Amino acid sequence: MSSKSNQQPKQPQQLQHPQHPQQPQQPQHLSRRGFLAQAAAVAGAATAAALLPQQPALAVEEGFAGDWAADGSGTVELPDSRQTNATGNDGTYRELNGEVFPADDATPILPRPVPEKWDATCDIIVVGAGGGGLNAAARAAELGAEVICVEAMAMHGGNAQSAGMCGILGGLSMQESKRFAMPSYPFDPKALTAWAMDEYHYAADPNLIYLIAEQGGPSLDWMASCGVEWRLGEVPVYVAPKNSTLDHHVLKMKDATDAMHDYGVSKGVDFRFRCPAEALVQDGSGRIVGLVVREDYQNEIYIQARQAVILTAGGFCNNKALLQRYIPTAAMGCASSYLLGGEMGECFRMGLGVGADVSGFNSSASFDGGVDWEAEGGTWAHFLYDGMTQLSRQPWLTIDRCGNRLRFMDSRVAEDGANAIYALGDLATIQMATPGHRSYIIFDADYEQHLAGFAQEHCRKLLTPDLEQIDKVPEHYRDWHHGVQDALDADVLKRRDTLEELERDLGFEPGILVAAVEHWNENCAKGEDDFYYPLPPEWLHAIQKPPFYGCRIGGNLYGTKAGLLINTQMQVVGTNGKVIPGLYAGWHTAGGACGENSYIGDPILGSLMGDVGLAFCGGYLCGGFAVQNEKVD
Numbered sequence: 278m279s280s281k282s283n284q285q286p287k288q289p290q291q292l293q294h295p296q297h298p299q300q301p302q303q304p305q306h307l308s309r310r311g312f313l314a315q316a317a318a319v320a321g322a323a324t325a326a327a328l329l330p331q332q333p334a335l336a337v338e339e340g341f342a343g344d345w346a347a348d349g350s351g352t353v354e355l356p357d358s359r360q361t362n363a364t365g366n367d368g369t370y371r372e373l374n375g376e377v378f379p380a381d382d383a384t385p386i387l388p389r390p391v392p393e394k395w396d397a398t399c400d401i402i403v404v405g406a407g408g409g410g411l412n413a414a415a416r417a418a419e420l421g422a423e424v425i426c427v428e429a430m431a432m433h434g435g436n437a438q439s440a441g442m443c444g445i446l447g448g449l450s451m452q453e454s455k456r457f458a459m460p461s462y463p464f465d466p467k468a469l470t471a472w473a474m475d476e477y478h479y480a481a482d483p484n485l486i487y488l489i490a491e492q493g494g495p496s497l498d499w500m501a502s503c504g505v506e507w508r509l510g511e512v513p514v515y516v517a518p519k520n521s522t523l524d525h526h527v528l529k530m531k532d533a534t535d536a537m538h539d540y541g542v543s544k545g546v547d548f549r550f551r552c553p554a555e556a557l558v559q560d561g562s563g564r565i566v567g568l569v570v571r572e573d574y575q576n577e578i579y580i581q582a583r584q585a586v587i588l589t590a591g592g593f594c595n596n597k598a599l600l601q602r603y604i605p606t607a608a609m610g611c612a613s614s615y616l617l618g619g620e621m622g623e624c625f626r627m628g629l630g631v632g633a634d635v636s637g638f639n640s641s642a643s644f645d646g647g648v649d650w651e652a653e654g655g656t657w658a659h660f661l662y663d664g665m666t667q668l669s670r671q672p673w674l675t676i677d678r679c680g681n682r683l684r685f686m687d688s689r690v691a692e693d694g695a696n697a698i699y700a701l702g703d704l705a706t707i708q709m710a711t712p713g714h715r716s717y718i719i720f721d722a723d724y725e726q727h728l729a730g731f732a733q734e735h736c737r738k739l740l741t742p743d744l745e746q747i748d749k750v751p752e753h754y755r756d757w758h759h760g761v762q763d764a765l766d767a768d769v770l771k772r773r774d775t776l777e778e779l780e781r782d783l784g785f786e787p788g789i790l791v792a793a794v795e796h797w798n799e800n801c802a803k804g805e806d807d808f809y810y811p812l813p814p815e816w817l818h819a820i821q822k823p824p825f826y827g828c829r830i831g832g833n834l835y836g837t838k839a840g841l842l843i844n845t846q847m848q849v850v851g852t853n854g855k856v857i858p859g860l861y862a863g864w865h866t867a868g869g870a871c872g873e874n875s876y877i878g879d880p881i882l883g884s885l886m887g888d889v890g891l892a893f894c895g896g897y898l899c900g901g902f903a904v905q906n907e908k909v910d
C-alpha cells in the first residue's frame with residue numbers, strides 16, 4: 278500500500294452462466310425485486326414465491342447467485358449491479374453500488390477436472406500469503422511437507438501486515454508473568470469457551486470455539502519460536518491497566534508477517550507471487566487434488582497438490598454481491614471497508630463450487646467512523662489510517678436522520694483498557710443501526726482546536742509523522758490533514774457557509790439538522806449535556822462559527838465472518854455434511870468461528886483472538902492438520 282490511489286483493479290464480472298431452464302428470464306432493465314413483482318403480476322393470483330421451484334430448507338431461490346445449498350452448481354444468473362443498485366439520492370443506502378467495489382459476483386466457481394499434465398507439483402498448496410497463509414505454509418513445511426504458497430499480490434503479508442494489535446484472552450506463555458486469563462486465572466480453555474459461548478448467545482459451534490481457546494496461545498507461542506517478537510520496542514506492551522478485563526498485546530504485525538515469511542522460506546516454502554488462484558481441481562472421486570492459478574496474471578497453470586489445498590485468502594469485504602447475500606447488515610450499514618488487499622472472495626466462491634456449506638451467516642466485524650466515500654463517487658475500500666477516518670471518530674455532535682443524538686463510546690484508556698478497544702466496534706454498531714443506516718457528524722470551523730482535548734486512543738489517534746510505527750502508513754497519510762483535505766476535495770466531508778446548506782446537502786429534511794444544532798448549542802452554553810449518554814462538559818463545543826462541516830458515516834467493515842463451513846480439523850464440510858477430501862480453510866475464508874448473526878461487535882470477542890490472531894491461529898492449525906491427516910506413504 279504505497280499511495281492513496283493504490284486501489285484494487287476492477288475485476289471483470291463473470292456473468293456468462295447458462296440460464297437455468299426452469300428460471301423465468303429476467304429482463305435486463307429490471308431489478309431483482311421489480312422482476313419478482315412483475316412475475317407475480319403476470320401469474321395473476323400466483324405469488325412470486327410460488328414461481329420458485331421446491332428447495333431444500335436452507336436454500337436460496339434457485340437460479341440466483343450463491344445457490345450453493347441446492348446443488349453447488351454455477352448455473353445462475355447474476356443481475357447487473359448497476360441495475361439493482363438502490364442507492365438513495367438523499368444519502369441513505371440500502372444497497373451498495375457495485376461500481377465502487379473491486380468485485381461483485383457471488384456465483385460459485387466450479388472446479389476443473391484433472392489435467393492430462395500438471396505444470397507443477399507439491400504436497401500442499403496454500404492460497405494466500407497473508408496472516409493465515411504464511412502460518413499455514415510455514416507450519417506444513419516445518420512438519421515435512423513440500424509446500425507451494427500462491428499469492429495474488431506481489432508481496433507477502435496481506436491485510437495482516439497492516440494490523441496493529443493482536444488480542445488473546447489467555448493461554449499465551451507471556452501472560453503467565455501477569456497471571457492473566459479470561460474469565461479467571463489460571464487459564465482454562467473450557468472456562469473460556471463457556472464464557473464465550475454465553476457472549477455469543479450460543480450461536481456458535483462450541484467445538485470450534487474451544488479449538489480457538491485451546492490453540493490460540495500455543496499458535497502465538499509457536500510463532501515466537503519461529504522468530505516473531507511479540508513486543509513493541511524492548512518490552513512486551515500490554516494495554517491493560519488496573520481493573521481491566523482484557524489483556525492485549527500491541528504487536529507489530531508487519532514484523533510478524535515478515536518473520537513468518539522468512540521462516541517459511543527457511544523451511545523450503547516455494548512462494549509464488551502475482552499468482553492468483555482461479556479454480557480448484559477436483560478428481561472423479563470428489564477429492565481436491567490441485568489448483569489452477571494465473572501465473573504473473575497471464576498464463577493459466579495447473580499445480581498438483583498430492584495432499585491438500587489450504588484456502589487462507591481472507592474474507593470478502595470487497596465483494597458487493599457476496600456481502601448482500603451472506604452479510605446483509607454489513608451491506609446496509611457499512612459505509613466503507615478498509616481492507617484494500619484481496620478480500621474479493623474468490624476462494625469462498627471456489628468452496629461453494631465444490632459443494633461446501635456456509636457458516637457464520639450475517640457475521641462480520643466493523644470499526645466506527647466509516648466515511649461514506651461511495652456517496653460522492655469514490656471507492657469502497659480505503660486505508661484505515663487515512664486521517665479522515667480518525668477525524669470522523671471523534672466526539673462531535675453525532676445524530677441520526679431524525680436528528681436524534683447517538684451515543685459516543687470513549688476510547689481513552691483511563692481505568693479500563695478493555696473498554697477502549699470495545700468502543701471501536703460497539704460504536705460502529707450504533708452508527709449502522711440508525712434509520713437509513715447512516716449517521717452524521719457535525720462540527721464548525723474551530724474543529725482543529727478541539728481535537729487534542731478529545732485525547733482518543735488506538736485507531737482514533739490522529740496521525741502525525743512522529744508516531745511510533747508511522748512507517749507502516751503510506752507517506753501521503755502520515756499527516757492526518759492530507760486525508761481530510763482529500764475528503765474535502767471529494768465533498769465527502771462537506772464544508773458549507775450555512776447550516777441550512779449543510780443540512781440540504783447531507784440529505785436531511787428541512788429543519789432537522791438546524792434544530793439538532795440549536796439544542797446542542799444550548800447544552801454547550803449550559804456546560805451540561807442532557808442526552809441519555811451525556812458527553813463530559815469539556816467535549817461540548819458549540820457549533821457556531823462558519824464554515825460548518827458535516828459528513829455521513831457508517832460502519833467501517835474490516836472482516837467478514839461468513840465463510841466455508843469447517844470442522845475442528847479445519848477441513849471444509851459440504852452441504853451433505855461430509856468432509857470435502859483434500860480441502861482445508863483458515864478463518865476468514867472459513868466462517869462460523871463466532872457464530873451466526875454476529876454482526877459488527879468488538880474486535881476481540883468477535884473471534885476470541887481479534888481478527889489477525891484468528892487468522893494466525895487458523896493458518897497454524899490448517900498446516901498442522903493437513904500434514905497429519907493427509908500423509909501419503
Ligand SMILES: Cc1cc2nc3c(=O)[nH]c(=O)nc-3n(C[C@H](O)[C@H](O)[C@H](O)COP(=O)(O)OP(=O)(O)OC[C@H]3O[C@@H](n4cnc5c(N)ncnc54)[C@H](O)[C@@H]3O)c2cc1C
Nearest residue numbers: 405407409429435436437441442554591619887888889892
Ligand atoms: C489497516 C488495517 C488494520 C487492521 N488492524 C487490525 C488489528 O489491529 N487487529 C486485528 O485483529 N485485525 C486487524 N485488521 C484485520 C486483519 O488484518 C485481518 O483480519 C487479517 O489480515 C486476516 O488475515 P487473513 O490471512 O485471513 O487475510 P489477509 O492477511 O488479508 O491475507 C489474505 C491473502 O490472500 C491473498 N489472496 C486473496 N485472494 C487470493 C487469490 N485468489 N489467490 C491468491 N491469493 C489471494 C491476498 O492478496 C492476501 O495477501 C486490520 C486490517 C487492516 C487492513
